[in-house]
Amino acid sequence: MPSISNINKILTGLILTLCFNTFCHAAVARDWNDVLLDAIRADQARPTIHARNLYHISAAMYDAWCAYEENCQGVFFQEKITSDDISSDQQQAISFATYRLLIWRFNTSVGAPTSIPNINNHMQGLGYDANDTGTSGNTAAAVGNRIAQTIIDMGLNDGSNEINDYINQYYEPINEPLLPDFDGNPDITDPNRWQPLALEYFKDQSGIVLGEYPDFLSPEWGHVTPFSLTPNDLTEHQRDGDIYPVYMDPGAPPMIAGVGDDDYKSGFEQVVEFSGYLDPADGVLIDISPASRGNNDLGTNNGTGRDLNPITGLPYTPQMVPAGDYFRVLAEFWADGPDSETPPGHWFTILNTVSDHPLLEKRLNGVGPILDDLEWEVKTYLALGGTMHDSAITAWGIKGWYDYIRPISAIRYMCDQGQSSDPNAASFAPNGINLHPGYIELITPATIQPGGIHEFLAGIGNENLGKIAVKAWRGPDYIIDPDTTTAGVGWILCENWWPYQRPSFVSPPFAGYVSGHSVFSRAAAEVMTLLTGSAYFPGGMSDFLAPQNEFLVFEDGPSVDVILQWATYQDAADETSISRIYGGIHPTADDIPGRFMGYEIGHQAFNRAMAYFNGSQPAVAVPINQIPVLFLMLSGMLYLSRKKIMKNR
Template sequence: MPARTSLRTLALALVSATALAVPALPATATEAATEAASTGGPSVVVRWNQALLTAIRTGTLGPPMVARALAVTHTCAYDAWAAYDAVAIGTRLGGSLRRPPAERTEANKAEAISFAAHLAAVDLYPAQRAGFDALMNELGYDPANPSSQAARTGVAACQAVLDHRHADGSNQGNGYADTSGYAPVNAPVVVAEPLTTLNAPGRWAPLTYVNRAGAVVTPPFLAPHWGGVASFSGAAKSLADRVPAPHAYGSAGFRAQAAEIVSGTAALDDRKKAISEYWSDGPSSETPPGHWCLFAQQVSARDRHGVDQDAKLFFALANSVMDAGIASWEVKRDHDSARPITAIRYLYQGQSIPTWGGRTVEGALWTPYQPATFPTPPFGEYVSGHSTFSAAAAEVLRRFTGSDAFGGQAVVAQGSSLIEPGVTPARDVTLRWRTFTDAATEAGLSRRYGGIHFRLGDEQGRALGSAVGTAAWERAKSYWSGRR
């Protein structure tokens, strides 16, 4: 993993508060760590979230699969926890696993959650089992010996979730391979060569480029079947179906949004470049859904959560981003829309246009402000997944905490750019988010600054994400309130 990515992850994990933050936040990252230590450190739920994010960064799953992995793991953890609550019910077995009051101890909750999370994590990331086993051992459990009542409860709760999710339409058992029969209407576009023709310039086209390993690759559309995955709230697909169509290719709206990207990327300053790279969440990262889990970890430390609060928070958050992935991919597949890299090349071929870095380029060779080794994610533009994931997560965090106040920040170090290394930014750039909404808005804008999403894809993605987050929140709350 590049050094800058590691530093970014550390900055997220130890995000500090600023003068704009709510009073409950510590003033520095060091104080945040000290407060966490004084309250016994992160809960067992956060520990498992951290372990899963480590596996995600090492793995190769795309954002919607990562979101599902987070949801499966935290649903297993929640269902195990619910057995030790007086009111909450599990998602699959209801209240049938409920343990008597005498067993509802913190120790039993932690053990049940750990055996459930371990079973889920190994199922989702089998190659990372050694890391999950190591965490079990660190917590004092033998993963090969679920003999206690708490361990058996955790395993039973999780197995019911896994049985359900193995038949949820994701095709996990076959490496999440497409089951829809999708085929692109356009031939691959070689990024290093000028674009001359497209069968359908308003539709998605695969890209051929050299990746970080030095291999020539042409990634297919990622998981075009994902809109058919069973959603947590049951409403993801219907919410996706309400999203209006994007601008038609060749329309005034389409040309205006392309011109906005051209002028916007040509006018990027260091702050906008830093925003684009900070939120990129590309290969070897925790991806957009995991990014918001890092924010939830900070909220947990800020508000001094115990295991009960974290079991519910991460359950609601993870399922909201899973549903955001399902809904946004449904829209992406339905519209199969062109990314800026092909739309702009086709519209501006034969013209000299301005671009980032103070340069001018032949329109047919235009590239977004992205690493050459990952010029644009391999799936349709409309709607923005970043925007949908972020708005859904922000909605849950806002509702769970009872306030939009966040107070987070991160520093993008001088010269740390992967696109313009050693040059950009010219000095440290501090990004601050007074509210969760501010963070979600910036995440959406970052994709426009980076030249991989149009305005409408961002704005409709955020609107969709807010609706998805609301539906997931209501469903999650109904479970821990014992209403289902």
């Protein structure tokens, strides 16, 4: 079992392919991006806030570069500066702009005792005087300081409530907290709405101990000024007199006892089912190489892999591993856990590693001249940063308005109600969970007999007769030592079902619908494709090694080396999305709409970035007019996705 620092090295050292020093170049923007990612890792896991930080700091670097170029347009800073040494002044202006903004944004971070010295040391190491705070004149330092101040001033009025540390201004949860350490979910009021958790102490996805479960993160984020989203994308909703701006509104998710009741139940039942696949000792082996996985149509899991690597012309080599190991590694890797740079930052690490690859030609959109390292960095960072920022605004605007329930709350609620499959059987209730032989069953006098599958669930005096049992990952109570033991899969009371997460985390502190991972990842995959001119990773494949018995954090494993492999950026994005079902964090209804939104955001943000690069006024973004129609098809997509996932197991 690795230490947190070793996990950090593994996650942040995402080895897509070997990068030889003779081919790996990095300019000043890349160095500052690394400093930013380190500061994010040391802070709380706040994907909305850090998507905004990634965008604004990327824009600061781009604007500082663009100020000395003739044919581009700045995002926040439109001045043009003459210089006798453009390259030197660009680097200095970038450094001052980035330094000032980093100090401003991370000075009150929980990681400030580490981050601020790192930021200062980096500035000092570049030979610049951080005490030069002047903004007048056209020295490179003054230009950088003006850019930073412009963005700081804008950020205090962009709808994020930065001045009050981003606290919520009016959102309140409707449900009383769930106590996951206790049985069931007896206090929930509305099973279609988000429910906070009550934990003895909460450790967020970055490993920061907060003392208690935090408030819903950023439910009002739809108010934040976007990069490329337009008024045509916007719908304003009201609840209790408060406005919830929603971009790319997909419509309501499935509701129990309402529209989509069947999809609600089947979606959360699928989460239970997938929880039962997290056992590496079940004897199931699957091929996880691009020969068998990936190549999905948008919004589905219908891919069957690829016959050949189009770059090498050779077949992809099969990789057979225990299915339970693969699914556990997926859930952990894409969760962006301890010391993580959060999902939007994760895609910056992928961009950086792709940029380092010796086979990548740094041609924007794959055409035209090869760009020098600095121009490539500032342009790709702006495009990806703007994409991640718009993804956060879109996903969290929807999360805040629809306020949708998480699996642990929904599953325990339905099981508390009973079963809804057989009106003539025990514990029937319309809002109960559906029974599925083999993984969701009723505890009966027959099943608790000696040798019966529920023999050990009967309880004192057979008190559990009529309750629901599920065959699932058994939860943290079964992990004696995370260095040497696993929880395994077995029959447990459904009222005690637990997602594949740490007991100090359980579930993210915000609503489920839509999946932020799905939006971030698909949007990033699209913009990476557009930036590089190819959907394929350099060389036709990238990979990540999860070492045997070292990678997993809260239980032992994997039992063998598992190498995650992706042919395309879209394959990686789809794997991110499906990982959240195995992790017990999202049903498919959260995932599929997010993929479509991500696709549109990626293209729209790239077009806006290109307008800046070309020096034109920002283009009118492509209207988003198919999301509501696509969502009407969701029931069919849920079926297709579920069917394909089962076939691939």
